[in-house]
Amino acid sequence: MRTDVGPDLMRxxxxxSGAAAESVGAELIARYREPHRRYHTVDHLAAMLSVIDDLAADADDIDAVRYAAFFHDAVYAVDRADNEELSARLxxxxxxxxxxxxxxxxxxAxxxxxxxxxxxxxxxxxxxxLCDADLAVLAADESGYDAYAAAVRAEYRQVPDEVFRPGRAAVLRGLAEQERLFHTPTARARYESAARANLAREIALLTG
Incomplete structure (x- = not known):
């Protein structure tokens, strides 16, 4: 049975932010529980914060990075192209x-x-x-990566396969064509090879 990460996120x-901001935190965390979400959820946020903890020595202002993690997907809808901008404004x-x-x-912001x-x-x-923490899921083991890919597909469940598959493949190719996926020395050493293998495998499944 999966443990609810909500209490740890609130902590x-x-x-x-301080105890006086607890109600604001509750509203923010509730956004990650919206029913249309399958991947961009409280579990994704908790996983990001855990990676940020591991990479803290590579940041100049770790509190700013942690705040940004809380807000980065606060506004999320698959039919919008301005989620990040709206999240930043929030x-x-x-x-x-x-x-x-x-x-x-x-x-x-x-x-x-x-x-x-x-x-x-x-x-x-x-x-x-922040970016390394957001993309760390790409380096999950095979079952973890497959669960991530399935959750993303579930978020786009209203999109037919003939539209989703080439669109998803294009996004993944854009990532795979970057000179480097990860930017901190720690994340590059831990995640780069596994992430590239996962991307190649999913692209092959989508286009094969």
Whole structure:
């Protein structure tokens, strides 16, 4: 039986924002429980935060990265192309209402927008950690990766196979053609080879 990660997410949110912000955290976590989600859920958020913990030494502002993880998929709908932008705007308004410093608000929003393409600059240590955490699932073992791919397909369940398969393959090819999938030294060493093998395998299944 899967353990509910909600309490741990709330603990993490309160550690970042303080107990006074608990109701805001509850509203934010509830977004990741929306019924249309199958992959972009509380489990994905919890997994990201765990990877961020592992990569913390590679970030310049680990709190900004953790905030960005909480917000990066706060707005998510498969029929929209502006999820990251809307999520970034939500981070700006929410953190401003909590009295966060302008510098933090700007950095969190920038990081959330960065997840639209996962292409941080080489010197962008915060962006590297966030993007690596978001894509770490690509390096899962075979069963874990297959569960991820199935969950993504379930989110697009209204899209027929003849449309989904070439579209998904194009997205995966775009990732596979990048010079490097992961940006921090730790993530490259741990994840790069396995992720590329998984991408190649799914592309072959989609196009074979």
């Amino acid at each position: 993490r949110w309160v550690a970042l 981070s700006e308004s929410t953190l401003a209402a909590l009295g966060a410093a302008a510098e933090l608000i700007g950095e969190v 920038r990081l959330v927008r960065l997840t639209a393409g996962h292409t941080p600059r080489p010197e962008d240590r915060n962006g590297g950690v």
